[in-house]
Amino acid sequence: MADTIILEVARFSPERDSQIGYQTFEVPLRSDWMVLDALNYIKDNIDGSLTFRWSCRMGICGSCGMMVNGVPKLTCETLIAQFAPGPVRIEPLEHFPVVKDLVIDMDVFLEKLQKVRPWIVRKDDRLPAREFLQTPAQLEAFHQYSLCINCMLCYAACPVFGLDQDFVGPAALALAERYNLDSRDQGAPERTDVLSQHDGIWDCTVVGECSTVCPKGVDPSLAIQQYKLTATKEWFKTWLLPWGNK
Amino acid sequence: MATLNRSNRPLPWMVFGVGGFLVAFFFPVHIFIYGIALPLGWLPTPSYRSTLELVHYPITRIYLGILLVMAFWHAAYRLRDTVCDAFAMRQVDTIVAAACFAFALAGSIATIVALWAVP
Ligand code: SF4
Ligand code: FES
Numbered sequence: 001m002a003d004t005i006i007l008e009v010a011r012f013s014p015e016r017d018s019q020i021g022y023q024t025f026e027v028p029l030r031s032d033w034m035v036l037d038a039l040n041y042i043k044d045n046i047d048g049s050l051t052f053r054w055s056c057r058m059g060i061c062g063s064c065g066m067m068v069n070g071v072p073k074l075t076c077e078t079l080i081a082q083f084a085p086g087p088v089r090i091e092p093l094e095h096f097p098v099v100k101d102l103v104i105d106m107d108v109f110l111e112k113l114q115k116v117r118p119w120i121v122r123k124d125d126r127l128p129a130r131e132f133l134q135t136p137a138q139l140e141a142f143h144q145y146s147l148c149i150n151c152m153l154c155y156a157a158c159p160v161f162g163l164d165q166d167f168v169g170p171a172a173l174a175l176a177e178r179y180n181l182d183s184r185d186q187g188a189p190e191r192t193d194v195l196s197q198h199d200g201i202w203d204c205t206v207v208g209e210c211s212t213v214c215p216k217g218v219d220p221s222l223a224i225q226q227y228k229l230t231a232t233k234e235w236f237k238t239w240l241l242p243w244g245n246k
Numbered sequence: 247m248a249t250l251n252r253s254n255r256p257l258p259w260m261v262f263g264v265g266g267f268l269v270a271f272f273f274p275v276h277i278f279i280y281g282i283a284l285p286l287g288w289l290p291t292p293s294y295r296s297t298l299e300l301v302h303y304p305i306t307r308i309y310l311g312i313l314l315v316m317a318f319w320h321a322a323y324r325l326r327d328t329v330c331d332a333f334a335m336r337q338v339d340t341i342v343a344a345a346c347f348a349f350a351l352a353g354s355i356a357t358i359v360a361l362w363a364v365p
Contacts, residue, residue, distance in 0.1 A: 055336060164336055202255040205327045235256035 062151030121187025145178035154210035170220030265320025
């Protein structure tokens, strides 16, 4: 194995540049290094102005997502050695506006997340006298969707979001389903108006890339297809039954 | 009333789903029998007359009618999404949808007319 590898890193500064450029760095190639370690090496030893987000270094905070050779990845758990002999191209997550270098503006995503009310909604706000109990089967119904760490890799992978920024998108829809399927939640009717719109589930054309790239094993594509069935049942109830609209 | 901005997609989507199921399930059987097994002589070739007699039965015609009509609507739904996304035509989705569903309607009418006309 060679002892160095070339990184082609996207650079962008809003004051200076009108479009993204690339800068090449040579870094040590170590078998135990993640892509993030290589970026930190650059920041500490070569160019302190290189800007990127990270925090936990253990695949749980969801902040280190970038395009690595064109594929959305958590850089803290992507071994750099697998790309030897290189070069490796590191870019900000696709489909999002870039703030600086590898940092994207995540406001678009946060707005969408807020819209689907990803928390337990109860009809009355009074605290229950005791905790809610759940059976293992009830937990199983939504458990995988609750593993989402909001890393937005699925948005970078989704071609529909690339074409239509109004699409609510994979993670927000999966999180909506996470609460809809939770036996403690009563907010499904309120979420319907966001989910059942054109820009909700119906924008999805079942490409499935979201589920492929998700580092946490969440299957947003399944959540969306599940909800299409729910929405279809609701739609028929609304149109066919006199009391369906109540 | 919030229901107003809900999509009307459930109707075509259901037809798309049922059509997809039928197509995936039955088309391979037809392709295997008429496209592979008969030409290769794995099965005795039926005469034109006996095939015609088979299609003459109302039950065969109903089966073929449902299968082909659903296939057209299934295809139209897919085609609409493909055309909109592949050619960046999401803004004119309504026109694309109308064209695709008109195609499905024409295909359905042609199917029914053809099956009706079987002697
Ligand atoms: S669904 Fe997966 S890829 Fe999408 S934000 Fe959540 S953890 Fe990340
Ligand atoms: S640094 Fe937290 S997920 Fe990578």
